[in-house]
Amino acid sequence: MLSERKDLMDEAMATPVDRPAEQASPAATKAPHPASARISPAALREFGQSALLLLLSLSGGLVLWHVASENAWDFGVNFRYVPTPSEVLDATISNISDSAFFVHIGVSIRRVLLSFLIASGLGILTGIAMGRSRIARAMIAPYIEILRPIPAVAWIPLAILMWPTEESSIIFITFLGAFFPIVLNTVHGVQQTPDVLVRAAQSLGASRLAIFQHVVFPAALPSISAGLAIGMGVAWFSLLAGEIISGQYGIGYFTWDAYSMVRTPDIVLGMLVIGFLGTLSTAAVRALTAPLLKWQKRTR
Amino acid sequence: MLDVLKNHKTPTPDGSKGKGAVSIENVSITFGSGAEAHQAVQTTSLEIKPGEFVCILGPSGCGKSTLLNAVAGYVRPSTGKVSVDGTEVEKPGPDRGMVFQQYSLLPWKTVYENVAFGPRMAGQSWTEAGSVANTFLGMVGLKKFGNRYPAELSGGMQQRVGIARALANYPSVLLMDEPFGALDAQTRLMMQESLLEIWRKFGTTVIFVTHDVDEAVFLADRVLIMSAAPGHIIEDLPITLPRPRSSDMAALPEYVQARQHCLDVIRAESRRAFAEQNI
Incomplete structure (x- = not known):
């Protein structure tokens, strides 16, 4: 499962945090x-x-x-x-004085946030179930293995047919992108809980629930937060795929529309905005999970 | 560090005095089954008196940790039973405090939270659990380090927190699995002295697993020597050194004799095991 997860990371983003195996050792926290x-x-x-x-x-x-x-x-x-850099700059200036541009950005952000929240909730729960229960793992793993390699773009036709609105199909596609890295990282995190910590907690009188709350979940957190950061990156990829092919709003639509209308400076502007938003949102995920991992940073 | 410990006025937590009788009756432990079966502990019977300090001494892989894990409740004996104060051991519990060789503090909890964890699990309020934590952190001389995370402490300090954490549940037995094995020689010696000091104040039964002859003789009331795998007790040696003990006792004839006797038994045993392997 680990090697498959690596493939996915390669496809997605090779971020410095997506090395949960190293995070487990105290030496790595000296980074x-x-x-x-x-x-x-x-x-x-x-x-x-x-x-x-x-x-x-x-x-x-x-x-x-x-x-x-x-x-x-x-x-x-x-x-x-x-287009030359100065043409892109001109396009940027004219676009930021146009409220429609911000509507595109706002719509994309809303879609990513919604999809990412759903993917985080379901992904972490599924990952925990798979990491903790052999039955859940045996039953869910085949679906993950089959569905995970299917790129978001390939889902578009079926998503449009399955979901009642265009909006919901785009959110579904974005959700799928974020979901798999979150699940796989959560499973990995839960499974790498050191046995000695579980034993120690048992000997201190902890119940199964308490062991989960105080040992297994915190042990999985570094890996989960890496999964969330990767998931956020993949959510943007998938969102763009969805927006390019369907929809009337969103930064992906803006970029594709610029191509259709041969407004080449706008294409580059759209791309830069996507890059910027992707980086920003991944950084935001890291910043939000950082307080939960402060025990790692306070090592010598 | 030791001075802190010695001068510390302990609130004499002697709640566990008189408890901690451990009885191992015909226990054998086999892992796996069929052709894969591997016997780790051969039928062993053993009685440990309340408050006794027992060292189990033996070569690596002889099954001494497995026997300890059976008392802790991590491993069920294949035959026989382990009981503590007349109650059969079925699972791990706070009445048997465990100190591991590897550092086993929860890295995401502060030192203080780690020690308060057991009392919290026993249903005490944060205030109660906190005062217990402070008592025991004071006992091991680490009160000032309560707000640190384990990774910020040295190995010896982490093991002292581990001892405080195990004691915070007022266990009747303290189980220690080569707890000082990863420490450097000087720290180990200090830890041994400080453990004896804690034990003197606390009076709990201690079962201490080690492969270090000097450690066993220095600490124990009784050294139990285990054979090579599958392990069983081949020698039960009382140590008559006076208490409180200090490191300069290594020159006393009792110490030298006991040490020599252990070495002889171990040497004979490894010769036997070696010969057996070559058949």
Whole structure:
């Protein structure tokens, strides 16, 4: 199950937190947290260097992009129709003065949040059931194995036929994307609970329920929160697939509509917004789960 | 660290004095079945008096931990029974406190919450459980570290918290499975002295599993030597060293004799086991 989960992560996002196996060892928790480190001159210098490199890298990329599209480079990959950075900037300025643009963003965020919440609830519950009960695992695992590799796009026709509204079918597709990584990470987290901790709790008089609450669930939390972060990333992929093919709103629709109407700067703007929202929401998931994992960070 | 412990005025938690008689009757333990069957403990009978400090000494893999796990209730004996104060052991419980070799504090709970966990599970309020936790943390000299997480403590400190946590349930028996095995030699010696100090104040029965002859002789009232697997008790040696004990007693003739005797028994046993393997 672990190796399959890895495949999925590769498809999804290779985030630094999606290494639950390492998180179990105290050594791994010594990973540097530059933001929380005490500010020493050396750290400050390092930070300055990183910032400088980031700036150099980004401006270099922008210049290259500008030159490539300005001169309509064509070496198999064709830059003729790629808008220049300044055209994208102009498109951005004109779009942010238009409320319709924010409606697209708002609709997408709402869909992702709703789908992600449902996927988190069902995913964590399913994962716990599978991790704790052999019967549940035997009965649910085949469905997970068969359905998981099906990409969100492949679900679109059936989803449209099955669900009463377009909105519900898009939410269903987005939900599916987030659901599987959350389930698999939860199962993994629950199963890796160290046996000695369970025994210790038994010897302290803990009931089965108390062992779950105080041992199994907290032990699974690092893995669950990694699953949530990955699930959030995959939710955005799936949402975009859904929005491109059906719907009249959403940032995916905005991007695809720009393509149909040959507003190339808007295509790039749409893509950048998607990237930004994806990063932002994954960071938000991490920030929200961080307080639950503070015991990991306070190690020496 | 030890000074803290020695000077600490213990509220003498002697609730478990007079309890803690452990009786192991014809216990054998076999894992698996059929061709895969592996006997870990051969039929063993043993009586341990309340308040006694018993060390089970034996080579790795001899089944000494398995026997201890049967007393803890993690393993059911295949034959015979284990009882504590006349009640048959069926499952793990707070009357038998357990200290493990690996660090087994809950990493997501603070030191204080870890020690208060047992009393909380027994239905005490946070206030009651908290004061018990403070008592026992004081007893092991770690009151100041209550708000730390286990990973922030050294190995020796974590094991002391483990001892405090086990004692916070006022167990009649304290079961210790090579608790100092992972510590460096100096810390181990300090932990041994501090364990004896705690035991003197607390008076609970202790069953202590180790493969270290010096540790066994230094700590125990009685050293039980186990054979190579499948394990059974091949020697029951009373240790007559005076108490309270200190590390300078290693030079006393009683100590030297007891130590030599243990080594002789172990050597004879490993020769026998080795010869048997070569048949």
